[in-house]
Amino acid sequence: MKIHTETIQVNTKASQSFEDIGPKIREALEKSGIKEGSVTLFVPHTTAAVTINENADPDVVTDMLLGLDKAFPDRRDFKHMEGNSHAHLKSSAVGVDQTILVSNGSMLLGTWQGLFFCEFDGPRNRKLHIRITGE
Amino acid sequence: MKIHTETIQVNTKASQSFEDIGPKIREALEKSGIKEGSVTLFVPHTTAAVTINENADPDVVTDMLLGLDKAFPDRRDFKHMEGNSHAHLKSSAVGVDQTILVSNGSMLLGTWQGLFFCEFDGPRNRKLHIRITGE
């Protein structure tokens, strides 16, 4: 079994945004030469996340950022002095890891699925670990 | 290491529902012949998800659908024209992948844990990828 690991830089451009990382993940998969296996993405930050969702209509991402803000708003009774507890909440709700299956050298994604790095407390220079395992 | 992959059909019956997929996953595990390893479930859709939760009292699922609707309601200020941004939000909050450990040929699930395909914008004919790896 082969293991390919790399860490990419994701420079986010706003306080909250979803960055399309699909092209970079496909590049890593190609580089790995792995045809059957899986991709694991891991965000080594506590106010960011990784998710899979629609990347056809950009309004979906806009609505998702709004909806997450409404579900996990900043609150006056939060105690953490940095003022970004809402971002920690979104990070754990969306999650910092994502597994994607690989078959015939391609990720088994649905038609509308794109891969997003989720920034909840930016803009910042972030890292994303990519691990591809298989044959 | 063996890799067993299959894709099953999940025909959901309501606009929002949790479908018990436990029997189908157990069937796939048995077919694979794998005794030690893991099952990865992956939903190739952006308005559906997969989760593990109680399947003893059906009221739990009813309450979960209500609670998700209250946390991520449809909103007038959403921009996505299809009107299903709430479903995209639920998909990313619950998640489209699920890992389950396998030991002695069985999934290491707790007493009350069931496996559910979560429909948030149905009814539709959906797909679910099942990947089982191990020995």
Place this chain on the structure above:
Amino acid sequence: MKIHTETIQVNTKASQSFEDIGPKIREALEKSGIKEGSVTLFVPHTTAAVTINENADPDVVTDMLLGLDKAFPDRRDFKHMEGNSHAHLKSSAVGVDQTILVSNGSMLLGTWQGLFFCEFDGPRNRKLHIRITGE
């Protein structure tokens, strides 16, 4: 490929709490002798979860418990008689599985990332499955 599996006990001390399980997971990783691979954590309960978030300032955890309670409050119109539907919701939103990459014998965690067992309906004596695979 080596597979190391163990189940640890997590005795939670409050109705809702995040318990730092980092030391126990590092201990299991050392015991496994695995240098390149991954750790999978799995919670075999339906009112608990596992997550990665900041473990430097304890106020972050306090705020997260509050924020989850506000997003998924107990509701009078919930039907499940046990009165813990909010805990089932939090379990599925945060998730019962967590993957962490291992490289050079260490987990690839960010500076502020800690590993937490999340109790949403305690205090109880809980279990956590740990699976470490790799070379």
